[in-house]
Amino acid sequence: MVRRLVPADLYHLLLTSSWPRLLGLLALAYGAANALFALGYLLEPGALENARPGSFADAFFFSVQTMATIGYGRMVPRTFLANALVTLETLTGLLALAMVTGLVFAKFSRPTARVLFSRVAVIGRPITEASPLHGATAASLAAEEARIVVSVVGLDESYAQTVHARHSYAAEDIVWNARFADVVVREPDGEVHIDYARFHDVVPVVTCVRPSGVR
Numbered sequence: 001m002v003r004r005l006v007p008a009d010l011y012h013l014l015l016t017s018s019w020p021r022l023l024g025l026l027a028l029a030y031g032a033a034n035a036l037f038a039l040g041y042l043l044e045p046g047a048l049e050n051a052r053p054g055s056f057a058d059a060f061f062f063s064v065q066t067m068a069t070i071g072y073g074r075m076v077p078r079t080f081l082a083n084a085l086v087t088l089e090t091l092t093g094l095l096a097l098a099m100v101t102g103l104v105f106a107k108f109s110r111p112t113a114r115v116l117f118s119r120v121a122v123i124g125r126p127i128t129e130a131s132p133l134h135g136a137t138a139a140s141l142a143a144e145e146a147r148i149v150v151s152v153v154g155l156d157e158s159y160a161q162t163v164h165a166r167h168s169y170a171a172e173d174i175v176w177n178a179r180f181a182d183v184v185v186r187e188p189d190g191e192v193h194i195d196y197a198r199f200h201d202v203v204p205v206v207t208c209v210r211p212s213g214v215r
């Protein structure tokens with residue numbers, strides 16, 4: 001159980017983000033970087049040949065061409081400041097391309113852990129004095145913003161790699177004096193199957209057997 005979640009590092013955050021979110025963040029960072037360099041080109045009037053005076057659009061698209069090393073040739077740097085910015089932007093673009101390529105490759109090759117966690121947590125183990133939950137109540141856990149983190153480690157046969165899955169439960173997700181409903185069903189003909197429709201169901205118990213999170 002952790003008392004406060006610690007923000008993950010940027011690489012882990014991007015690696016575990018969904019594809020739409022990752023592409024959106026990359027597009028936002030790309031646009032922001034080009035806008036920043038465009039403002040730098042505008043600091044000195046006449047820094048760009050064939051660019052309209054004071055035109056942010058011309059400076060921005062020149063920045064895009066420079067960062068992508070396109071070089072159409074119509075707009076070129078004229079001054080020392082502009083050439084210094086072009087040098088810095090070219091280096092930035094090469095490093096960014098290498099990092100994004102590595103990130104995308106790692107995300108493509110990373111196995112996805114398809115683990116189903118229950119919507120609520122039900123702890124069914126003895127609570128001793130050494131347990132972090134000893135003496136805890138629903139109110140005390142909510143006041144401390146406590147969370148229960150469930151971690152699962154397995155082997156993906158397709159990738160032959162270890163996969164990790166993690167899910168956290170807030171204090172309001174913990175159900176007290178309850179247990180999970182049985183999902184293993186035996187039919188009259190003796191056939192046994194798992195009823196996933198009852199996977200998240202809980203049933204009350206007389207004895208208080210406190211808040212596990214994953215089956």
